[in-house]
Amino acid sequence: MTLLEYIKGCQNRVDEQLREVLPATSQVSQTLVEAMSYSVFNGGKRIRPILVYAAAEAVGGHQNFADPAACAVELIHAYSLVHDDLPAMDDDDLRRGKPTCHKAFDEATAILAGDALQTLAFEVLATAGQDISDSVRLKLVTELAQASGHSGMCGGQSMDLNSVGSALDQEQLQLMHSHKTGALIRASVIMGALTLGSVQTQELENLTRYADAIGLAFQVQDDILDVISDTETLGKQQGADLALDKPTYVSLMGLDGARELAASLCQQAIQSLEGFGDRATVLRQMAEYVIQRSH
Structure with a gap:
């Protein structure tokens, strides 16, 4: 199976x-x-699931046990994009x-849709089938909550909004x-591993290093695409970060420097998976996919 076939299969599955949820x-x-x-089924790549x-x-582990975690991370991601697009933010x-949620409906509905998607993510984990033990369920909920809240995604978004017009180093x-x-x-990588129920501490540490590297590489590539791509390919306004005077890796390091950083992070991610053998082939391929994508 090629990576694109694997991706398509996972997209269809999630x-x-x-x-259903x-x-x-x-x-x-x-x-x-x-x-x-509308906000969930609008053409997302489903990278996190x-x-x-x-x-x-x-x-x-097996994909059957990972379904609730895959759904939950995508619901959180969808909610974050709905709120990120609002006039008060980007x-x-x-x-x-396609028109953003607040354009297709209205601002109040978009806010409530984001709220509802966020809470549904935790409902999915809380009501997952008997194949997931209570102890694993608690770990999944904790991991997702910490990744989504003030010490994770929301904190980063706040820092992003407060940094407009600032000269960040x-x-x-990176912070x-x-x-x-x-x-x-x-969280997507760690939650996937946690669904096994008996994952080893060293495996989680290696996967964390992998995820940190591709997470940063993903953003570096986003910054690159905001400069070199076009609105039709991106599916969103090209040059939006520049228009908002947001600090980016390209504005800080130049286009060539950002590309070099993305490639270096990809290699760091792949090296983190040395002990996993063939079972981690897709993860290695995903590291390369993240920095080669065009949107």
Whole structure:
């Protein structure tokens, strides 16, 4: 199976799972559930669920046990994008080539849709089937909560908003993106491994190093694409970071320097997986995919 075939299989799998957990109708607010579905099924690459599945397999687990974790991380990711696009934050009109949630509906509905997607993520983990023990369930909930909240994604987003127009150095930029983008990518990898139930401490440490490297590489590539790509390919406004005067790796290091950093991080990630053998082949391929993608 090629990587693209694996990716497609995981995308289909998690989409099927997401359709089962997302409400189709509501006696309370049909508009809200439509906005939730709109925000989840709008063409996402599903990189985080793919990492959940691949990490589970890398430690000897199975995708069946990883389904709730895969759904949960994608629901958190979807909620974060809905809120990130709001006028109070990045004020974006396009997401994945389609109108952002607050444009397709309205701002209030977008806020509530994001809130509902976030809480649904934890409901999915809390009500996962009997194949997941209570102790593993608690670890999954804790990992996702820490990655999403003030010490993770939300903290990074706050730092991002507060840094507009500021001259951050590379260390500060890395701190921001290790939280804003990297925290949920790290959680995806770790949660996938945790679904095995008997993952070793050394395996988790190696996977954490891998995830930290690709999480940062993912953001570096985003910064590169914001400069070299176009709006149609990106599915969002090209040059948005420059327009908002946000610090990026390209603005700090130049285009060539950012490319060199992305390649170095990819190699760091691959080296972190030396002890996993063939089971981690997909994770190695995903490290390269992250810095080769065009959107």
